[in-house]
Amino acid sequence: MDPRGVGATHPDYMRAESGVRSWLLTKDHKRIALMFYGAVITFLMLGGIFALILRTELLTPETTIIDPMTYNQMFTLHGVTMVWLFLIPSIPAVFGNFVLPLMLGAKDLAFPRINLASFYVYVASAIIILTAMVLGGADTGWTFYVPYSSTSPTAVTWMGIGIFVNGVSSIMTALNFVVTTHTLRAQGLRWHRLPLFVWAIYGTSIIILFATPVLGLSLLLVAADHGLGLGIFDPRYGGDPVLFQHLFWFYSHPAVYIMILPSFAVISEVVCTFSQRPPASYRAIAYSSLGIAFIGFFTWGHHMFVAGMSEWDAGVFGGLSMFVAIFSAIKVFTWVATLRGGSIAFSTPMLYFLWFLFLFVFGGMTGVAVATQSLDVHWHDGYFVVAHFHFIMVGGALTAFLAAAHYWFPKMFGKLYDERVGLLTSVAVFIGFVFTFLPQFLLGNAGMPRRYYSYPPHFQWLNVLSTGGAWLLGAGLILALINLVVALKWGRRAGPNPWGSRSFEWITSSPPSKHNFDVTPIIERTPYDYHLSEEDARARSRAS
Amino acid sequence: MIRAHVTGTKMLVSWIALLVLTFISFGISRVGLTGGAELAAALTISIVKTFIVLFIFMHLIEQRFANRLIVIVTFLFIVLLVTLTAADPMTRKTYPKTPDPSARPID
Numbered sequence: 068m069d070p071r072g073v074g075a076t077h078p079d080y081m082r083a084e085s086g087v088r089s090w091l092l093t094k095d096h097k098r099i100a101l102m103f104y105g106a107v108i109t110f111l112m113l114g115g116i117f118a119l120i121l122r123t124e125l126l127t128p129e130t131t132i133i134d135p136m137t138y139n140q141m142f143t144l145h146g147v148t149m150v151w152l153f154l155i156p157s158i159p160a161v162f163g164n165f166v167l168p169l170m171l172g173a174k175d176l177a178f179p180r181i182n183l184a185s186f187y188v189y190v191a192s193a194i195i196i197l198t199a200m201v202l203g204g205a206d207t208g209w210t211f212y213v214p215y216s217s218t219s220p221t222a223v224t225w226m227g228i229g230i231f232v233n234g235v236s237s238i239m240t241a242l243n244f245v246v247t248t249h250t251l252r253a254q255g256l257r258w259h260r261l262p263l264f265v266w267a268i269y270g271t272s273i274i275i276l277f278a279t280p281v282l283g284l285s286l287l288l289v290a291a292d293h294g295l296g297l298g299i300f301d302p303r304y305g306g307d308p309v310l311f312q313h314l315f316w317f318y319s320h321p322a323v324y325i326m327i328l329p330s331f332a333v334i335s336e337v338v339c340t341f342s343q344r345p346p347a348s349y350r351a352i353a354y355s356s357l358g359i360a361f362i363g364f365f366t367w368g369h370h371m372f373v374a375g376m377s378e379w380d381a382g383v384f385g386g387l388s389m390f391v392a393i394f395s396a397i398k399v400f401t402w403v404a405t406l407r408g409g410s411i412a413f414s415t416p417m418l419y420f421l422w423f424l425f426l427f428v429f430g431g432m433t434g435v436a437v438a439t440q441s442l443d444v445h446w447h448d449g450y451f452v453v454a455h456f457h458f459i460m461v462g463g464a465l466t467a468f469l470a471a472a473h474y475w476f477p478k479m480f481g482k483l484y485d486e487r488v489g490l491l492t493s494v495a496v497f498i499g500f501v502f503t504f505l506p507q508f509l510l511g512n513a514g515m516p517r518r519y520y521s522y523p524p525h526f527q528w529l530n531v532l533s534t535g536g537a538w539l540l541g542a543g544l545i546l547a548l549i550n551l552v553v554a555l556k557w558g559r560r561a562g563p564n565p566w567g568s569r570s571f572e573w574i575t576s577s578p579p580s581k582h583n584f585d586v587t588p589i590i591e592r593t594p595y596d597y598h599l600s601e602e603d604a605r606a607r608s609r610a611s
Numbered sequence: 612m613i614r615a616h617v618t619g620t621k622m623l624v625s626w627i628a629l630l631v632l633t634f635i636s637f638g639i640s641r642v643g644l645t646g647g648a649e650l651a652a653a654l655t656i657s658i659v660k661t662f663i664v665l666f667i668f669m670h671l672i673e674q675r676f677a678n679r680l681i682v683i684v685t686f687l688f689i690v691l692l693v694t695l696t697a698a699d700p701m702t703r704k705t706y707p708k709t710p711d712p713s714a715r716p717i718d
């Protein structure tokens with residue numbers, strides 16, 4: 068076979084066709100992944116700029132750079148942009164789209180046209196959300212809590228419709244992944260030979276399919292309450308605001324797992340590749356993804372401990388919430404055990420794995436604390452909760468996103484990035500992140516409420532630390548982006564498998580040809596057979 | 612394996628059943644049942660109607676069990692959402708608006 072990888076005899080997917088039209092109307096999952104890549108990075112930068120403006124405003128207790136109303140609209144937009152336009156689609160829509168069919172030995176996703184449509188629906192949702200911003204934005208926070216959201220004079224309806232449309236895009240992508248995993252696996256690729264990435268993306272897709280419709284309909288009802296005065300949630304007309312919270316969090320708590328399960332997917336691949344070891348327990352990692360997906364639906368009520376929820380429900384939800392920690396711990400222990408006896412390479416993705424581990428465990432442990440009703444009453448709507456969910460969601464998802472961006476960079480573009488700059492930016496991102504959010508735990512515990520424009524002067528030094536950290540984090544991210552963009556143009560050529568991975572996406576050329584494989588592979592091994600030589604592993608994963 | 616089960620007659624009968632159930636829903640709302648009876652009746656009728664639509668009109672009855680399982684799980688999640696949400700108002704305690712004089716602290 069060709070040492071450059073299967074499919075290397077054909078032009079790669081970027082050069083197979085040319086012209087703007089060939090990109091805009093493409094049905095190739097890899098090109099669609101790249102279009103999503105460009106979009107989510109744009110929204111990460113936009114959300115990041117909002118965050119930096121917010122943090123800069125909080126440098127001083129009084130007005131620093133923006134007025135209070137702009138501040139309210141900006142934290143809403145920061146949340147909406149980051150949650151729905153970056154965190155939720157980032158890893159599935161970019162890396163899921165790119166590598167999932169490769170890992171399955173498939174030529175494309177099951178529904179290529181729906182895949183392209185999901186991109187345009189995503190873009191449409193972003194346009195609607197940004198239109199809402201131009202129309203004055205919303206000042207409700209990303210949770211849109213009624214009764215305020217049903218009375219606020221700002222563009223809540225537009226924002227709700229934008230998020231509804233975004234949900235449609237998520238559902239299209241998730242449906243595609245589920246059907247592809249069920250129907251397009253290569254011959255011999257049984258469920259227990261699937262890469263762990265596929266298991267986690269499959270679990271994520273199931274959550275998206277079950278939970279997203281509930282959010283979409285809840286936000287439409289808020290829009291109807293806001294525009295038509297229906298009184299579903301608005302107490303002025305006999306509605307129940309707590310019902311909105313039940314419906315909202317029935318989606319939005321599982322949404323936390325929509326954001327973090329794909330991160331687990333990336334991390335499981337990275338830890339095996341860079342320690343050249345099979346996972347300590349394949350089944351533990353695979354099944355715990357499904358366990359998290361399942362239990363994630365039983366926990367929404369812990370967001371409502373102080374919303375007037377009954378004590379009985381609060382007790383049930385508190386107990387159930389702690390169950391998630393068991394599955395998360397299974398994963399963490401299994402990843403750590405995978406390192407044991409491995410040939411560990413401290414390359415950039417591996418460093419991001421270590422940061423991920425720290426941030427996820429730290430954020431997760433504080434999650435167990437806030438699932439405890441008595442503690443949550445003290446911390447509720449304070450900076451402690453802000454720090455907790457940024458540690459686990461943003462810290463987890465961002466470090467995994469960056470790990471994936473570096474890990475699959477050679478596969479996607481056929482080039483290698485500068486490793487020294489990669490390591491340096493990775494350290495900057497981690498230090499920046501810790502300095503941004505660690506002070507916020509202290510602020511929250513000391514009683515500083517979230518979303519407040521002003522604060523007592525004795526909180527200032529912690530806010531200054533946090534703002535400094537945010538700017539360092541921003542600089543680290545920009546440097547990481549520059550490193551990858553420079554590598555696109557001037558990077559050294561990568562071989563088909565520069566990391567020596569055994570996972571199936573690496574058996575094809577880097578970058579892959581338009582149809583991924585010359586011949587449909589027949590898989591006769593698991594994706595983590597590191598006891599086999601690379602040649603033997605190749606021989607057992609393709610038909611001649 | 613996919614088998615053709617749904618005939619035109621079955622469609623018609625199902626449609627008539629849906630209409631009848633809709634009229635029953637309306638009738639129950641006019642009777643004014645007390646307690647949780649009205650809610651329970653409305654939910655039961657809705658569930659029956661949902662299954663008729665899913666299995667007959669969306670041809671789910673022709674699908675193999677693995678595909679039907681997805682719908683069954685979805686239904687169980689909705690049951691979970693409704694049960695735990697309903698448990699909240701049903702188990703809320705209402706405290707007396709005026710303090711109990713005997714509970715006043717001793718001066």
